[in-house]
Structure formats: structure tokens, C-alpha cells
Amino acid sequence: MTRFYPGTFNIEGVVDLTTDTAKEVITKKNQFGNYEIRMESIGGQGANLAGKILADAAIMDMGLNGISFASYGSEKKGTPVRAYIRLAESDKEIRINSPVTEPHLLVVFAPVLVKSVPIMNGIKPGAQIVVNTTKSPEETRDLLKIPGGVTLYCVDAMKIAVEEKVRINTVIIGAISRAVEFLDKDALEAGIRRMFEKKYPALVEPNIKGFKRGYDEAALYEVPADDKYPISEFKQFQPKLGWKNAPIGGVIVNPGNTVLNDLTASRTGFKPVWDESKCINCAECDTACPDQCIIFSRKTDDKGKERQFFDHIDYMHCKGCLRCVEVCPKQALTSAREAAE
Ligand code: SF4
Ligand code: SF4
Structure with missing residues (x-):
């Protein structure tokens, strides 16, 4: 179902003048007027596509402004991938294209990343976290060292994905839809349909089923507002060797040896x-x-x-x-x- 929100353009580009333009949709915003999402995943899990579906649904079906982009290394599959989504009201342009440092919503596709990437950086009390996990919320908190005062949603997205024969990304979008009140479930479903129906029509219904199960099976846990784990500031990952300081003529004698190239979760x-x-x-x-x-x-x-x-x-x-x-x-x-x- 396509929904048109107050004072916005519909898909045909016609302004809906019958409604109140002052009504706001987004319930949480930072000082720049944006709602921000960061996804932590491993190349091959579909976080980039999940971000695109989310932003597309927010723009096309909810009348919001939105952007989605990802950062990953040259060896895409198996390496850490971060996807970023920014949403704003229809009358607010998004002018920031830098990584999301203090997300309102953090999405963890692969908890195994905690071994090599500081995924909790920038998470403050009041944030929400969606995690693909087989563990209980309490165990997940301890594994990821989640600071107090955060709302956690745990979903066994891999199990659902295997059962429905889809990738975990649409299942996780279902859990996101459950966590973020203003993200309309019908809009996200429409976004998933649009993404698959032209090229892969046979995948539409399994992905919608996975999406709905992600919504229904996400378990909510309010993390106590304690100081069990400290809040850490966001830092962009910097490899020790780069184009400035790598030895000239250096040869990698042992192929596939990067410590970050872990295919476990892909x-x-x-x-x-x-x-x-x-x-x-x-x-x-x-x-x-x-x-x-x-x-x-x-x-x-x-x-x-x-x-x-x-x-x-x-x-x-x-x-x-x-x-x-x-x-x-x-x-x-x-x-x-x-x-x-
Ligand atoms: S160990 Fe087996 S499953 Fe893994 S890559 Fe080799 S053949 Fe494939
Ligand atoms: S018996 Fe099976 S596992 Fe053992 S070496 Fe042969 S193929 Fe590999």
C-alpha cells in the first residue's frame, strides 16, 4: 500500500494541498534535523541494499527526504561494511554526506564484528540497537558491551532467512520497522516489493514473508540505565599501513591474509x-x-x-x-x- 504524508509530493509529483504541511513525521532528530542510522555488517550480507530499500521507502512512500550510502574496502565480500542512512522531513534538505557517528539506530548484522571493529562507538543512552543474534538480550549486551539506557531488539535473522530462503537484510528491515515507530511498515513492505519485483519477481513473496517475521520475532529489551559498559566516541577505522606509509614495492606473500577479511558471517x-x-x-x-x-x-x-x-x-x-x-x-x-x- 502506498501512503502519502501531509504536504508532500506523491509518486506522480503532485503536491497534496489538502493536508497540513506543518505535521512532522520523524520523532527523533539531531541538531541538524536528521534521523540517522548506521549498519555494521560484513560484505555479502546485504546491508548496502537494506539501506537503499529503507531510504527509497522513506522517500517514495513516506514523503521524507533521505540518503543512503556505504563504506567498504576494495575486497568487498568478507570485509566490514558500514551502511549509513539519513532521513529528514520533506521540507528539510539533507546536506551532510559524512559517516553517521552518533546513530539514533544502530543495526548489527554480524555480532562477530565486535572482535575487529569498534561497532559500539558513538552509541549514547536513548539510542536503539537491532542485532541479528541467536543469543538472549542479556548475553547480547555483554557480547557487544552495550552501554546503559539503550533499547535493544534481538532477532535471529539468520534462522528466518534460512527458513524463508532469503538473505538476512529484508528480515532485519522487518526488525527495524518494529523498532522505529515512525517508519511505516506498509511503506517498507512497498520498498521491498519495488526492489525485487522487476528483476527477481520470484523473490518478492519470500522476502515479504521474511520481513514480516523479522517484525514479529524481534524481541525488545530495555537495557538498564547503568554504567556497566562505558560510552565510547566514534572513531573512523584507520589501517596501520596506507598509501602514505606502506613500504615501496612491498609484496603480500601470503594472499588472503588481511585480519579484517572474515567470511564467517557472509x-x-x-x-x-x-x-x-x-x-x-x-x-x-x-x-x-x-x-x-x-x-x-x-x-x-x-x-x-x-x-x-x-x-x-x-x-x-x-x-x-x-x-x-x-x-x-x-x-x-x-x-x-x-x-x-
Ligand atoms: S571449506 Fe567447503 S564450504 Fe568452505 S569454501 Fe571450501 S568447499 Fe566451500
Ligand atoms: S574423508 Fe572426507 S573429510 Fe576426510 S579427507 Fe576425505 S573428503 Fe575430506
């Missing part, structure tokens, strides 16, 4: 799990893996001979294609549901 919901007792060390899985994630090591066998043995799976770089599971002749590799953490 898999599609399943990962391979190894059962040592069934493994015959045939290395079929190693041959099939496109990313060299099956790690063998040299050990001595029962007869005292040195041989290569299956050692472990490199989950940091495993993309969850499950080719290794398909080729294993002994079912020593099986697929298991991924936890978000």
Missing part, C-alpha cells in the same frame, strides 16, 4: 563441520574446495610414516559453498546451521 547460513572419526584423509575435499580452506598437516601415522592428515577447516575464509560436503565419500563432512556469532 556464508548463506550453513558451514561444513568435520567428524574426525569418519575421515580417511583422502583429500577429496581439499581438491574440491575453491578457496583452499581445507588445511592438511604433516603427521606420523601408526606405522611411523610421515603423511598428510586433515587438520582443520579455515572458517575465516570458508564461504560456505559446501562443495567439500558433496564430495566427501565418508560423510565425514556435513553441513551445520551457522550461528551469527
Whole structure:
């Protein structure tokens, strides 16, 4: 359903003059008159698209002004991605295009990011946080070190996404719709439809279902206003080496070695799990893996001979294609549901 809000342009560009232009839609704003959202995710999870859907719905169906943009490194998949959304009333232009430092709403697609990225920076009491997690709200607070006085919404978006055969981004938009009072549920649903119906019509209904479940299954928790975890100011991530100080002619001898390139949360919901007792060390899985994630090591066998043995799976770089599971002749590799953490 398309809704037209007071004093705004409708989709055909016609001003609705029958309504009161002074009525405001956005309930929380900063000193610049903007409502701000920051999404913390890993490349491949669809945070950038989620931001676009949100801004599009706010503009097209709610008559607000909005912008959405993202920042990520050159290796997009598997690296941290931040998406930013700013919304303002229809009569207020958005002139700021810098990263969102003190969001009204923080959205955490992958809590695993807390190991490498300061995702809580800039979160102040009164903010809202939506987290994709299998953990309880109390455990989530401790994992992410969430300061007091924040409203937390936890949703197992990965579980819903696997069950509905969609990505987690539309499920998370459902949870956002639940958290942010002024974001109209029908408008966001219309935004999701618009995004998928032309190119991928078969994906519209599963994504709408995922969106509705995200809305219904998000669990609300008011974090007590205590000082268990301190408030930290926002700092832009700065790598130690950049174009100014990297050694001239420096060579990366170990490919795929960036500490931030963690594909853990960008898999599609399943990962391979190894059962040592069934493994015959045939290395079929190693041959099939496109990313060299099956790690063998040299050990001595029962007869005292040195041989290569299956050692472990490199989950940091495993993309969850499950080719290794398909080729294993002994079912020593099986697929298991991924936890978000
Ligand atoms: S394919 Fe299966 S049996 Fe062979 S090494 Fe891999 S896990 Fe072990
Ligand atoms: S799931 Fe794919 S990427 Fe991961 S270890 Fe198996 S074959 Fe390699």
C-alpha cells in the first residue's frame, strides 16, 4: 500500500494541498534535523541494499527526504561494511554526506564484528540497537558491551532467512520497522516489493514473508540505565599501513591474509563441520574446495610414516559453498546451521 504524508509530493509529483504541511513525521532528530542510522555488517550480507530499500521507502512512500550510502574496502565480500542512512522531513534538505557517528539506530548484522571493529562507538543512552543474534538480550549486551539506557531488539535473522530462503537484510528491515515507530511498515513492505519485483519477481513473496517475521520475532529489551559498559566516541577505522606509509614495492606473500577479511558471517547460513572419526584423509575435499580452506598437516601415522592428515577447516575464509560436503565419500563432512556469532 502506498501512503502519502501531509504536504508532500506523491509518486506522480503532485503536491497534496489538502493536508497540513506543518505535521512532522520523524520523532527523533539531531541538531541538524536528521534521523540517522548506521549498519555494521560484513560484505555479502546485504546491508548496502537494506539501506537503499529503507531510504527509497522513506522517500517514495513516506514523503521524507533521505540518503543512503556505504563504506567498504576494495575486497568487498568478507570485509566490514558500514551502511549509513539519513532521513529528514520533506521540507528539510539533507546536506551532510559524512559517516553517521552518533546513530539514533544502530543495526548489527554480524555480532562477530565486535572482535575487529569498534561497532559500539558513538552509541549514547536513548539510542536503539537491532542485532541479528541467536543469543538472549542479556548475553547480547555483554557480547557487544552495550552501554546503559539503550533499547535493544534481538532477532535471529539468520534462522528466518534460512527458513524463508532469503538473505538476512529484508528480515532485519522487518526488525527495524518494529523498532522505529515512525517508519511505516506498509511503506517498507512497498520498498521491498519495488526492489525485487522487476528483476527477481520470484523473490518478492519470500522476502515479504521474511520481513514480516523479522517484525514479529524481534524481541525488545530495555537495557538498564547503568554504567556497566562505558560510552565510547566514534572513531573512523584507520589501517596501520596506507598509501602514505606502506613500504615501496612491498609484496603480500601470503594472499588472503588481511585480519579484517572474515567470511564467517557472509556464508548463506550453513558451514561444513568435520567428524574426525569418519575421515580417511583422502583429500577429496581439499581438491574440491575453491578457496583452499581445507588445511592438511604433516603427521606420523601408526606405522611411523610421515603423511598428510586433515587438520582443520579455515572458517575465516570458508564461504560456505559446501562443495567439500558433496564430495566427501565418508560423510565425514556435513553441513551445520551457522550461528551469527
Ligand atoms: S573428503 Fe572426507 S574423508 Fe576425505 S579427507 Fe575430506 S573429510 Fe576426510
Ligand atoms: S564450504 Fe566451500 S569454501 Fe568452505 S571449506 Fe567447503 S568447499 Fe571450501
